[in-house]
Amino acid sequence: MAPVPASRPRLAPGCRMNEKSQQPRALLMPERALRLNGPSLEIVERCDGQHTVGQIIAELQKLYSKADPVKVEQDILGYLDLLQKERALDFE
Amino acid sequence: MKVPVSAPLALVAELTHRCPLHCVYCSNPLEMARREQELSTAAWTDVLRQASELGVLQIDFTGGEPLARPDLAELIRAARSSGLYASLITSGLPLDEKRLEELVHAGLDHLQLSFQDAYEESADEFAGAQAHAQKLRVAEWVKRHRIALTLNFVIHRRNLDRLEEMLELTEKIAPSRVEFAHVQYYGWAFANRERLLPTRQQLDRSLEILKRAEEKLRGRIRVEYVVPDYYAKYPKACMGGWGRKVLLITPTGEVLPCHAAKILPGMKFENVRAQPLRRIWEESESFQKFRGEEWMPEPCRSCDRRTQDFGGCRCQAFLLAGDAAATDPVCSLSPRRDLVDEILAEANSTPSVATSTNSEWLYRINP
Secondary structure: OOOOOOOOEEEOOOOEEOOOOOOOOEEEEOOEEEEOOOHHHHHHHOOEOOOOHHHHHHHHHHHOOOOOHHHHHHHHHHHHHHHHHOOOEEEO | OOOOOOOOOEEEEEOOOOOOOOOOOOOOOOOOOOHHHOOOHHHHHHHHHHHHHHOOOEEEEEOOOHHHOOOHHHHHHHHHHOOOEEEEEEOOOOOOHHHHHHHHHHOOOEEEEEEOOOOHHHHHHHHOOOOHHHHHHHHHHHHOOOOEEEEEEEEOOOOHHHHHHHHHHHHHHOOOEEEEEEOOOOHHHHHOHHHHOOOHHHHHHHHHHHHHHHHHHOOOOEEEEOOOHHHOOOOOOHHHOOOOOEEEEOOOOEEEOOOOHHHOOOOOOOEOOOOOHHHHHHHOHHHHHOOOOOOOOOOOOOOOOHHHHOOOOHHHHHHHHOOOOOOOOOOOOOOOHHHHHHHHHHHOOOOOOOOOOHHHOOOOOOO
């Protein structure tokens, strides 16, 4: 399934963030670790099977209110697409 | 001069050299450690803590067959409580549902299951053991748990023509990730190279199939493969560069920059029994030897690619050119590329599907 607004992304089996006490924060998956900072951390924290893609976009647009909302949306969709390609997400 | 050093990202923990398989391309050294020489549970637990403090994020428990260690669940638990991501690289033998459950409960994040072929008969020939049927069972059990599953197919001259069948099997099992790993010519594979090196035609066909599979399975199964380096134009960035990203600890506690480094003459590798891991990573002579660019000969030294491939593989330079500090001979810019071209000419002068009997293989022994 693709990252459409109504889908609810959650981290795939074997993909998780490192502990809050560990710096820098990272998304850990088989043979890969993606460093998370700022927006990427905010996105991945919301990939919990609860938030819809639409909600993630709305929340980050609020969080980064100085940024162009269209750009924020594009960046989020691009990042979710990357995570999907890495097989780090399931969409429910 | 000391080269500035960053933190390693991954630790390869070779828990044991014992293994029920006898694969003809095993990456273990020809001389292996015996059980009584292996690090204890307490020693490994301490190493895991040190690795995490050093900045390591991920640990690969491998071997030999790591399941041969009865304390594996305990080590996974220790890795997780040190904040590490725990992968198990396994043949799936010996494993049953109960032990798998124990490993998952201990915190296993990811299991990588090796496959030798799509079919039982040939798979078992390459493994030198009856293993294929058990692997299929293990894959099914793993799928019942919320952990990542990688299938790792080792590919070479004698099974590359069955790549499509391997992909069919992959789709049937539906893991989150599949690796098609060309045999790399070190250890047992170097001894069996003549029988393992694919032809150019086999390789070209396989790359097309894999590219299509990658697109078809995108978002469902992550497909990973690399061009075998004898056929590449430039060398691989072996281990992401010597002493840059990965460290490996042998069953007896020696700390190496890669699987094969022990073959390099005149090198002394430090042991975690005697020194802290941080000191070995940051200051030992062995880790500094080929770190950075100081050691590089021409054409590497002035090459734009030196920050991408770091001069290629030191073990390959030694095995092929007899000099660990030479430019990797697989590089098209290497003055010794002729060595590789000669090997390829030989491999391409005979048909790929030569009939052979098991007795031709040099099978890996068990320590």
